Amino acid sequence: MSQFTEVIPRRGTRSVKWDMAEELYQDKDVLPMWVADMDFKTPQAVTEALQERVSHGIFGYTVADHLFRDYIVSWLERRHDWKVDGDWISYSPGVIPSLHMIIQALTEKADAILIQTPVYPPFYSVVNEHERTLVKNQLKLENDQYRIDFEDFEQKIIEHEVKVFILCNPHNPVGRVWTKEELMKMGDICVKHNVKIIADEIHADLVFKPNKHIPIASLSEEMKKMTITCLSPTKTFNLAGLQVSYLVTPDKSLREPVMNQFKQQGIHMLNTLGITALEAAYKDGDDWLEELLDTLEAHRDYVTERFEKETKSIRILPAEGTYLLWMDCRKLGFTQAELKKFMQKNAKVGLNDGASFGEEGNGFMRLNIAAPKDLIVEGTNRIINAVKEIE
Numbered sequence: 001m002s003q004f005t006e007v008i009p010r011r012g013t014r015s016v017k018w019d020m021a022e023e024l025y026q027d028k029d030v031l032p033m034w035v036a037d038m039d040f041k042t043p044q045a046v047t048e049a050l051q052e053r054v055s056h057g058i059f060g061y062t063v064a065d066h067l068f069r070d071y072i073v074s075w076l077e078r079r080h081d082w083k084v085d086g087d088w089i090s091y092s093p094g095v096i097p098s099l100h101m102i103i104q105a106l107t108e109k110a111d112a113i114l115i116q117t118p119v120y121p122p123f124y125s126v127v128n129e130h131e132r133t134l135v136k137n138q139l140k141l142e143n144d145q146y147r148i149d150f151e152d153f154e155q156k157i158i159e160h161e162v163k164v165f166i167l168c169n170p171h172n173p174v175g176r177v178w179t180k181e182e183l184m185k186m187g188d189i190c191v192k193h194n195v196k197i198i199a200d201e202i203h204a205d206l207v208f209k210p211n212k213h214i215p216i217a218s219l220s221e222e223m224k225k226m227t228i229t230c231l232s233p234t235k236t237f238n239l240a241g242l243q244v245s246y247l248v249t250p251d252k253s254l255r256e257p258v259m260n261q262f263k264q265q266g267i268h269m270l271n272t273l274g275i276t277a278l279e280a281a282y283k284d285g286d287d288w289l290e291e292l293l294d295t296l297e298a299h300r301d302y303v304t305e306r307f308e309k310e311t312k313s314i315r316i317l318p319a320e321g322t323y324l325l326w327m328d329c330r331k332l333g334f335t336q337a338e339l340k341k342f343m344q345k346n347a348k349v350g351l352n353d354g355a356s357f358g359e360e361g362n363g364f365m366r367l368n369i370a371a372p373k374d375l376i377v378e379g380t381n382r383i384i385n386a387v388k389e390i391e
């Protein structure tokens with residue numbers, strides 16, 4: 001059995017996705033297809049490196065040295081044609097902590113911060129919790145594809161004197177991988193109005209051909225100076241529980257205040273096992289990642305086709321990247337509360353509520369396809385059978 005087809009029980013492992021599902025969905029038979037982690041084992045090379053490190057038995061203070069940094073530099077060049085200098089890299093336990101730190105380091109209370117909605121829920125909370133002003137550039141859904149309203153993007157920046165733009169690329173939950181033209185346009189507007197860019201590129205490695213992830217900071221000297229890019233091996237290699245991530249900040253005048261903010265909060269070290277896992281994944285994980293991408297692409301196509309052929313009221317929007325499918329359920333004609341209840345009680349699947357990504361997500365749900373095919377088939381059957389009963 002291949003590493004991507006074996007169903008591995010996760011209940012009882014303190015898994016958020018599996019062990020919190022019963023409490024959240026009030027039903028022990030709900031199949032969890034929500035939280036963005038995978039039901040696949042990390043590459044064998046990563047497990048072996050961790051086992052070796054664990055068998056050493058000493059887990060004292062650990063340094064992220066030059067050799068470790070070089071694995072990141074090499075990964076970014078190899079996978080994304082992006083040449084970065086080791087000195088631009090700093091570390092963080094996670095992308096969400098980084099967003100909090102950057103917002104605090106670069107903005108003041110009430111400063112305007114731009115996001116593109118619908119979007120990953122912490123983008124809202126990271127702005128609101130620090131009492132900054134949330135400004136939305138709504139993505140436009142045209143012919144089944146989300147597009148950027150550039151006129152609105154620039155208008156909002158001018159009107160609210162936006163200080164920072166948080167980019168999500170690839171975009172969670174709509175699955176777009178922004179093209180070079182789209183990134184150039186956004187970047188040029190930000191440069192013109194002196195808006196700094198926080199690029200959350202955590203899903204960068206999870207892109208389906210022929211799409212290509214382009215780090216926005218790689219596009220021009222000006223964009224490089226304006227951007228802090230947040231990256232991590234945790235989505236790619238299923239390591240979220242090990243809490244390891246990094247920032248790439250080429251410009252010293254941005255890097256220093258952000259690093260100071262981390263220092264002021266006493267965050268100065270990475271998790272020992274996180275370091276070991278990143279190193280092994282970036283050193284030996286390429287072949288595994290190619291196989292993962294083939295698997296996810298096949299799952300995406302399978303689910304999309306089944307819904308296309310067998311239902312009239314649910315449509316899967318085309319995902320160019322991420323393992324998260326954005327399901328357009330508006331034709332079911334339910335309120336959001338009814339839609340959630342239908343998925344839980346009738347279909348017995350645990351999905352992410354579309355409305356948690358913003359009001360634009362009303363009528364939508366998010367489905368995670370990073371699980372063995374048997375579970376994907378089971379989840380798809382459950383939803384389609386429930387829909388058929390009411391169509």
Ligand SMILES: Cc1ncc(COP(=O)(O)O)c(C=O)c1O
Nearest residue numbers: 036094095096120172200202245
């Ligand atoms: C766009 C985006 N950013 C950040 C995260 C979480 O990052 P971390 O676990 O490193 O805090 C996720 C997880 O789903 C995500 O989708």
